Amino acid sequence: MGMFERDQQVFANAEPLDDSYEPEDIRERDEELEKYQRALQPIIDNRPTSNIFLYGKTGTGKTVATKFMLSHLERDAAEYDDIDLSTVWVSCENLSSSYQVAVALVNTLRENQTKERISTTGYSQQRVFDLLYEELNALGGTVIVVLDEIDNIGHSDEILYGLPRARSNGYVEDVRPVIIGISNDFQFRENLSPKVKDTLAEKEILYPPYDANQLRSILEPRAEKAFYEGVLSGEVVPLCAAFAAQDTGSARQAIRLLREAGELAQAEDADTVTEEHVRDAQEELEKNQLYEGMQELTTQGHAVLCALAYHQALNEVPIRSRDLYERYVNICDRLDTDNVSERRVRDHLSDMNMLGLICVYERNEGLSAGRYHEYELDVPLNAVLDVLLSTNRFEEIANIIQSTATDNDLLQSGISNY
């Protein structure tokens, strides 16, 4: 018998379960699409067009809807000789300022030209904006600028001021920029500077989270395409929809869950995907998320986590921050690493709390001991040690911690959903 044998196949075509899959029709968003279409209509009519902002959490269909609308718009605009339409799409996922967005726009616009790409630092902001206006001028006509995940720029919103006013300020001629902003953060507009807030003419479209029924309706056609007939037991799709609806209301999450369930079933050579597979998939995905979160911490983050793990192994948890800091400094000394300030360690702890790796308790003992926080692992000590053991720098100390916690219960400890 060979080491690799073909598994029982449950997937007919896994593509519809891929993040990048673009469905040919968009479900459960009729109202939003209608609004969207009305907002874009002026482009076809050669009328002034407002900027458009879409608000909604991840996985609520904002990006998919935009891709869908723009491809229709482009196709239809081509029918009219007097419409000169182009689009630029920039994901601001890793861009934290207007400056970087401007750089990314310039580079995207230059993609198909021989001109060189520009670097992400070094120029003054005005310089980059000038380069951007230059590229826009070269394009001419209506230019739709899609800024996906625009909330990443935070308070640095100059681009939202400069771009819409490029023409009235005389930086560009014969170019009408239309901004489509996509934001995961409902508060984003509130946090804009007053100057931008009251001059940015815009249409807003809200994308609320999906409920379980909507998710089911989104999953069904994809599931039908992705799996062989009869492979999915009846409760699988509803359960994926229910889990995702309870948690985030994100279609992406529901789809990932469905795919993971399918992969688990396939791996164990099952001929049907069952409710149990979905539950296992849910657990698996959560576990992966925590594991990745731990691995992506910086060295300093690992040192702090290591200090907490040490106390967990000694069963001295929850532990207040100043004692934890002492242990952390100790570990840094031993590793011959520089240590950071107490304030900075508080930041690392708060990051880890966000990731769900640790839990924080507020204590207040009044005038005898004041207010402080206490910390404890929220994942099993074993899992933390796994990560630390695979990191060269922490291997040795992780071994020491492991031998400290001889008691098996301690290794499992950490209030766990892991």
Place this chain on the structure above:
DNA sequence: TCTCCACCGGAAAAGTTGGTGT
């Protein structure tokens, strides 16, 4: 009800890194 502990966490300053242009 008032006080006061101890540190939380926001904000600003300072230091680093990796770039441009002259």
Place this chain on the structure above:
DNA sequence: ACACCAACTTTTCCGGTGGAGA
């Protein structure tokens, strides 16, 4: 070689907080 630029990280500084004990 030098001044300048922006992003990030870390340090410095310090006002604010909420409940036990007076």
